[in-house]
Amino acid sequence: MQQNNLHRLHDICHLTDSTYILRIERNNLEFQPGQHILLGIAGTYEQREYSIYSGTDDTYLEVLVKEVEDGIVSKKLKRMKPGEMLNIEGPVGFFTLSQEVLEQKKKLLFVATGTGIAPFHSMIKSIPDLNYSLIHGTRYGHESYGQSDYDPERYICCSSRDKTGDYQGRVSAYLKEQQFDADTYCYFCGNFNMIKDAMGIMEQKGISQEKLHTEVYF
């Protein structure tokens, strides 16, 4: 159900110099894992989309945000203090797992860059026994946000600028080297260039278009 409400910021957790989690009072907001909200500081007009990072059974609503250089909202949100108020619209969006995928326990490939890992974090926390592989593209290994929340057998961090990830190089290079079952359902989230490249690679590997799902952040 769509809501438009004021929510109190419970806490802010800084993961790196630029990336943080906002933990927000939920006020009974219900959502499907993979959906996003429109978020702004109460009393201001600017709002931006943020995927929900937390699980459906969690007490608080969480979003994972990267401060964008010269960005308006991501900079202001980073300076917020617990107790301050946020305006939330939503949840909205269709970047979710279908009943068919869930009931038939399909093989899932989740591919993210940066904070694009947020919807997958929510799916994995919310839905037990997902048959997933999660490929996370970061610049540095220490940007593998929430790594301990994933099954280590199912998670690969591809770090492009240092050697501290599981794989050194871009997500696209990693995908090119792998084999995939034609029945794999693929979900891509993050920046447009990664998504475009990754979709091309998966199509070349024989995955049909209806199994490719995308959420473009910028």
Ligand SMILES: Cc1cc2nc3c(=O)[nH]c(=O)nc-3n(C[C@H](O)[C@H](O)[C@H](O)COP(=O)(O)OP(=O)(O)OC[C@H]3O[C@@H](n4cnc5c(N)ncnc54)[C@H](O)[C@@H]3O)c2cc1C
């Ligand atoms: C469906 C959806 C879900 C999203 N979920 C998230 C999320 O979970 N976490 C998150 O951090 N962001 C997310 N975003 C991006 C977010 O909505 C904002 O665009 C971002 O926070 C920048 O807003 P800003 O006001 O700070 O910058 P603005 O002043 O609006 O824009 C500054 C510039 O930064 C670019 N930009 C946006 N995001 C990034 C980025 N990550 N890195 C580099 N440049 C960028 C924009 O294209 C723009 O050119 C999502 C976007 C969409 C469409």
